Amino acid sequence: MNSVKPITTNIINDIVNKPLYYFKNDQLNVSNIISPNDLDFFEEYYCNYYSEIVYYEYNRPSCPKCGSSMNSNGSRPAKPNKWDGIRKKQYICPECNKTQVTKLEDHIQRYSNYTRAICQKSLEYESIGYLPYQKKAEIIKVENGIRINRQTVYYHESKYSEHYITQKEEELQKLLKEMNVEPSGIYCYDEEYLHENGEKCVRLAIIDAVTNLIINDQVIYQEDFDKEFMEIFLKYNLEGLPKKILITDGHPAYPAIIEKICIDHQLCIFHIIKNQRTPSFRKINKINTRIHTIKKTIKKNEEEIKELQKYGKEKLGRPKDSDKKRKRKIKKIKHLEKENKRLKKEL
Numbered sequence: 001m002n003s004v005k006p007i008t009t010n011i012i013n014d015i016v017n018k019p020l021y022y023f024k025n026d027q028l029n030v031s032n033i034i035s036p037n038d039l040d041f042f043e044e045y046y047c048n049y050y051s052e053i054v055y056y057e058y059n060r061p062s063c064p065k066c067g068s069s070m071n072s073n074g075s076r077p078a079k080p081n082k083w084d085g086i087r088k089k090q091y092i093c094p095e096c097n098k099t100q101v102t103k104l105e106d107h108i109q110r111y112s113n114y115t116r117a118i119c120q121k122s123l124e125y126e127s128i129g130y131l132p133y134q135k136k137a138e139i140i141k142v143e144n145g146i147r148i149n150r151q152t153v154y155y156h157e158s159k160y161s162e163h164y165i166t167q168k169e170e171e172l173q174k175l176l177k178e179m180n181v182e183p184s185g186i187y188c189y190d191e192e193y194l195h196e197n198g199e200k201c202v203r204l205a206i207i208d209a210v211t212n213l214i215i216n217d218q219v220i221y222q223e224d225f226d227k228e229f230m231e232i233f234l235k236y237n238l239e240g241l242p243k244k245i246l247i248t249d250g251h252p253a254y255p256a257i258i259e260k261i262c263i264d265h266q267l268c269i270f271h272i273i274k275n276q277r278t279p280s281f282r283k284i285n286k287i288n289t290r291i292h293t294i295k296k297t298i299k300k301n302e303e304e305i306k307e308l309q310k311y312g313k314e315k316l317g318r319p320k321d322s323d324k325k326r327k328r329k330i331k332k333i334k335h336l337e338k339e340n341k342r343l344k345k346e347l
Ligand SMILES: [Zn+2]
Pocket: 063, 064, 065, 066, 067, 068, 093, 094, 095, 096, 097, 098
């Protein structure tokens, strides 16, 4: 069940004695312990046995004004997730006539049309990958049969994101505790430059190199970022943790800061390799381009020589002074042959 209330021993004892739902006439009466998101269970198994659903208070309510036990007093329509065919039971105080309807606030936040589970749907999709709000709305429709417009999806996302992240973080912390994941003492640190809402930002991240545990991951404005901030960030986040090695790239600012934190410094192996190879690769690429050009030129020259040799093939020996055209061609051939000899040598 998707109820927000944790099921305690008290509730379990209650359930044994009190039903969670019952049928009366053509109505399905459902206690407000059951989330509207779980109503499809009844729809699947009992849809022929009722024409509408009536929510009632699991515990008979007391009057908020005088404290007397309240009695049933009809019902009022309700539209959780904008669904039709659902009502909420109304109660009345026999002493002071105050009325009150069944509360669904465990599942639906006040003034909202949608259950918490539906409001958080788009955030769940977000953790899988980027989707436009329109697409999220379409998936919610397909998955839950709920028509919701993209502005509402956006509103839910901005309203629930903080709560959702906190909740997920708590779940993760619990999981880490269960799995007995402890900081190893070997950490990677790096920065990333990015834009957020048009502002230049820096993201600082420190991650356990052995367990992949994120020690901290923080985005700040670039104007707030300097050596002092970096030092505070590292100092604060490593406080109380085992300190063996901090791995960073080769930025010249790191050694002095890391020395102050009393942890051994190691350059990231990837960066060592990269720093050593980048100049070599640049040179190799240049040479490869030159080799390619030379080979192409030699081939082109050879073809031109062949073409030039075709002229006056039947004539042997030195050309006559009057045969200026042939003379010119022979000169050209010699020039090309000389160039090819030089290029081959270079190759
Ligand atoms: Zn009363």
